[in-house]
Amino acid sequence: MMENNNYNTKWYSLATVFFGGIVSVPALLIGSSLIGSLRFETAITAGFIGFTLVVFFMSLVSIAGVEKRKSSVSLAASGFGKTGARIIVGFVVGMSTLGWFGIQSNIAGASFAEIVRETWEIQIPVWISSVFWGMIMSLSGVFGFKLLRWLNYIAVPAIILLLIYGLFLVFQEHDFVEVLSYVPESEMTLIQAIGLTIGFISVAIVIAPDYNRFAATKRDAVLGTLLGVLPSAFPLLGIGALLAITQETHNIVKIFSDFGFPLFAMTILILATWTSNVMNIYSSGLAFTMMFDLRSITRSRVTLIVSIVGLILAAIGILEHFMGFIGLLTTTVTPVAGVIIADHFLVKRKNNEEKAFNWRGTVSWGSGVLIMFVMDLSVKYMLGIVVSALVYYALSASIKSGHSE
Numbered sequence: 001m002m003e004n005n006n007y008n009t010k011w012y013s014l015a016t017v018f019f020g021g022i023v024s025v026p027a028l029l030i031g032s033s034l035i036g037s038l039r040f041e042t043a044i045t046a047g048f049i050g051f052t053l054v055v056f057f058m059s060l061v062s063i064a065g066v067e068k069r070k071s072s073v074s075l076a077a078s079g080f081g082k083t084g085a086r087i088i089v090g091f092v093v094g095m096s097t098l099g100w101f102g103i104q105s106n107i108a109g110a111s112f113a114e115i116v117r118e119t120w121e122i123q124i125p126v127w128i129s130s131v132f133w134g135m136i137m138s139l140s141g142v143f144g145f146k147l148l149r150w151l152n153y154i155a156v157p158a159i160i161l162l163l164i165y166g167l168f169l170v171f172q173e174h175d176f177v178e179v180l181s182y183v184p185e186s187e188m189t190l191i192q193a194i195g196l197t198i199g200f201i202s203v204a205i206v207i208a209p210d211y212n213r214f215a216a217t218k219r220d221a222v223l224g225t226l227l228g229v230l231p232s233a234f235p236l237l238g239i240g241a242l243l244a245i246t247q248e249t250h251n252i253v254k255i256f257s258d259f260g261f262p263l264f265a266m267t268i269l270i271l272a273t274w275t276s277n278v279m280n281i282y283s284s285g286l287a288f289t290m291m292f293d294l295r296s297i298t299r300s301r302v303t304l305i306v307s308i309v310g311l312i313l314a315a316i317g318i319l320e321h322f323m324g325f326i327g328l329l330t331t332t333v334t335p336v337a338g339v340i341i342a343d344h345f346l347v348k349r350k351n352n353e354e355k356a357f358n359w360r361g362t363v364s365w366g367s368g369v370l371i372m373f374v375m376d377l378s379v380k381y382m383l384g385i386v387v388s389a390l391v392y393y394a395l396s397a398s399i400k401s402g403h404s405e
Contacts, residue, residue, distance in 0.1 A: 007069060009214045013149050014224025017211055019232040020152035020275030022201060023159050025253055025268075026107070027233070027276075030200045031240025032249075037188035040179050040241055046190055047237035048230075050197030055229050057385060058208040061337050062221040064344040065209025072209045072283070073290035076336055079343035079361035079392065088362065089336050090291025093206060094284050096329040098306055101280035102314035105134030108273040111253055112266065119262040127315040134314065137274050138307030141281035142300045148278055155271040162268040163239060166252050169259050174246040182245045195378025201233060202381040203330055205337045207283040281307050334381050335368025338388030346389070347396040360399070364392035 034043040065075055072093060076085040109130025116122050140147050208225060215221035239252075247255055256265035285303025294302060339361045368388030372380040 007214050008216045009149075009220065009224075010216055011220040011223035011227065014212060014215060014220065015228035016152040016156050017148060017279070018204075018225060018228025020148075020156050020159075021204070021279040022229060022232040022276065023156070023236060024104070024272045024276040025111070025251060026104070027200070027236045027272075028240035028243065028252060030197060031237040031242070032244040034188070034193050034196065034237070035182070035184065035241040035244045037184050037186045038193055039184065040182055040238075040245065042190065043193065043241045044234075044238055046193030047197050047234050050194040051201070051230055051233045051237075053194075053382060054198055054201055054205060054233075055226055057205045057337055057341070058225045058229065059222045060341050060345065061205060062208045062212035062215070062225055063218050064340060065213040066215050066218045066221045067344075069213050070209065071213060071286050071290065072207050072336075072340075073287050075209050075213075075340055075344075076361070079339040079358060080365070081355040081358035081361065083356040084358055084362055086291045086293060088365065089206075090287045092329050092332045092336070093203075094287035094291055094306070096203065096333055097207070097280045097284040097287065098310045099325075099329065101138075101277055101284060101307065102134070102310035104273055104277045104280065105137065105311060106130045106314040108133050108269060108277070111269050115253070115257060115262055115266050115269070118257065131311050131315050133270065133273070134277075134307070134311040137277045138281050138304065138311070140274070140278040141285060141307065142303045144282070144300065148282065151278070152275055155275045159268060159271050159275070162256075162264060162271075163252065165264070166255055166268075167239065167242070170243065170246050170255065179242055179245050192378040195380065195382075197233075197237065198379065198381045201229070202334045204229070205385070206333050206340075207279075210283050210286055211279075281310070284310075331372055331380075331384075332369050335365050335372070335384040335388035338368055338385040338390075339364050339392050341385070342389040342392040342396075346393045360392055360395040364388045364395065367391045 031043060031047070034046060038046065061072075061075075065071070068075060070077075073085055073090045076089040079085075080088055106126070109128075109132070110126045112133060113124045113126050113129040116124055140151055212221040212224065215224060243249060243252065243255065249255065253265045253269045256262070256268065281303060284306055285299055288306050289299045289302045292302075342364070343361070365388050368384040368391070371387045372384040375383065377383065
């Protein structure tokens with residue numbers, strides 16, 4: 001498995017993992033949201049620019065991960081200090097990804113129960129359905145990247161075929177001229193739209209090394225990221241926008257059900273949620289393993305424990321009351337990437353990992369988080385990364401200059 005230090009993963013394996021991680025029913029929502037205020041071609045342009053920026057930063061962090069063969073939390077130790085990285089980065093990454101794992105499991109369980117009820121008139125409690133599918137997904141994360149890779153080899157082609165068939169069904173009743181002639185009721189600026197697309201997958205920037213650290217080469221990591229993210233996120237945005245125009249919903253599961261194909265609806269629901277949610281729980285388990293300074297061999301056990309906790313919270317409805325908190329944590333994740341990038345590429349510090357805390361990393365991360373909260377701009381995710389990187393570099397340069405004097 002990937003945990004056995006097999007650093008020979010090729011770009012196509014990494015691409016399928018990222019592709020599967022992004023393809024999900026909620027992923028179609030970003031296109032549906034943009035099309036409410038943009039013409040189709042403008043929404044596509046915003047998506048391309050936004051996702052390209054995400055890929056750029058993911059590639060930088062991934063290169064650092066490959067060179068040091070470290071996961072996100074371990075990689076952050078140079079900038080935050082070993083204990084600082086465990087407490088700050090381990091907590092925000094672990095909690096945010098765990099929260100989204102529980103939420104997505106709940107969404108999948110509710111959708112599955114609804115399909116079964118409407119098709120076969122069988123009542124399944126949502127909490128039972130959520131726990132059942134969540135446990136299946138979590139087991140994939142427990143067994144690690146090797147199983148995740150094979151899951152995506154099977155699931156990704158199936159998802160693509162189902163999406164294509166869904167579009168075929170839609171265009172039986174509509175044409176592309178209708179899409180291109182669509183005019184929204186309200187207007188959104190291109191910058192705002194780009195910010196929304198970045199925010200959708202911004203956490204991927206930080207957790208990318210969890211997977212790319214096992215790439216055979218830096219080229220494999222960059223290619224895997226590029227060919228895994230853009231060919232999935234960009235078309236999904238377009239499909240979500242197209243469905244919103246023609247069907248007045250982004251939900252491909254509902255469209256399959258409405259067309260009389262409940263089994264197709266169930267299949268794409270399970271596969272799309274499975275491939276994306278297993279990345280949440282894998283990264284969460286890895287982050288908590290690092291946070292509590294456990295041996296890497298216990299990563300699978302920690303993953304199982306945190307997945308059970310997440311499913312219990314989702315099943316009893318507690319997560320619904322903490323959506324704001326989870327969203328808040330997600331916002332604090334992205335500035336971590338700025339510290340990692342500045343430390344690895346600009347400062348090139350070699351020995352900070354020996355320290356318990358590196359105050360420069362903490363202050364820089366806090367500066368990025370503060371900017372994201374204070375400035376109500378849609379590009380705040382990029383600003384958070386850039387500000388934290390610049391502050392870290394400036395602090396490191398000033399200290400180095402002071403020592404030289």
